[in-house]
Amino acid sequence: MKWAFLPGCSLHGTAAQYRTSFLGVVKALGIEVQEVPDWNCCGATAAKHFNRQVALVLSARNLALAEKVAPVLAVPCNLCYNNLALAARALQEEAQREQINNHLRPLELRWRGEVTVSHPLKLFLQEIGVEKIRQAVVRPLEGLKIVAYYGCLLTRPQEASIGDSNRWPAWLDMLAVAAGAAPLPFNAATRCCGGTLALTHPEVALRAAGAILAEARARGAKAVLVTCPMCQLNLERAQIEARGREERLLPVLYFTQLLGLALGCDPATVGLKKNLIPFSQGTIR
DSSP states (O other), X not given: OEEEEOOTXXXXXXXXXXXXXXXXXXXHTTOEEEEOTTOOOOOTTHHHHHOHHHHHHHHHHHHHHHHTXXXXXXXXXXXXXXXXXXXXXXXXXXXXXHHHHHHHGXXXXXXXXXXXXXXXXXXXXXXXXXXXXXXXXXXXXXTOEEEEOOOSTTTSSGGXXXXXXXXXXXXXXXXXXXXXOEEOOOTTTTSOOOGGGTTTSHHHHHHHHHHHHHHHHHHTOSEEEESOHHHHHHHHHHHHHTTTSSSOOOOEEEHHHHHHHHTTOOHHHHTGGGSSSOOOGGGOO
């Protein structure tokens, strides 16, 4: 099994622990991955509002490069995943695809629609399966109460949703159970954390993240499990900004960090020290 892998800008920067923990997990599960060579920024949230065609070209270039690597493209960043998944859907329309391919022609690239865009969370469940992952666990995280936070970009719009429900998804909870953790009910699982407003309207972002964290604490969670670099950073930042006004800081873990721990990855690979809020296995009970 081989996947192409597009890390996006954040996984080579502020979310380096997401990249290393993802690579550690796929190695433990026997999956071969190859980073897409010479990938480019997906345009984040800004490009599509500035110029939709520019945004499509940015995604199409990555898709064309990924086709040369493997038939499946794993995209861990929720924002990158959302942009590429929606672009791949838009480019199924022949006239649109030819128009975008005209922009790629000077680069000697062409997207043929022969690569499937997927998030690792979905790939782990569909391509590997919960039972095989459970069997690979060597260090079950017994007693770790978590809340699974999906955010908005994995579940909206419906065309990009990775699960069978964009309101009550369960896949992240299923992986947590396979790792030995205990997911708690969580109504805020798909609420927006306000991450894209962190610079323009920080007070709005802090309120949005604060509401999510408040429920997580009320539920008795010991950690919040996330799949998105922007969500991870915003949920940590909100707590640091409010330091002294909260009873306790909640660690915010990438799901690959949790899974990596359960699969026996070493601490450097999982990258817990790169998180702003400390987490150790000593906090499980």
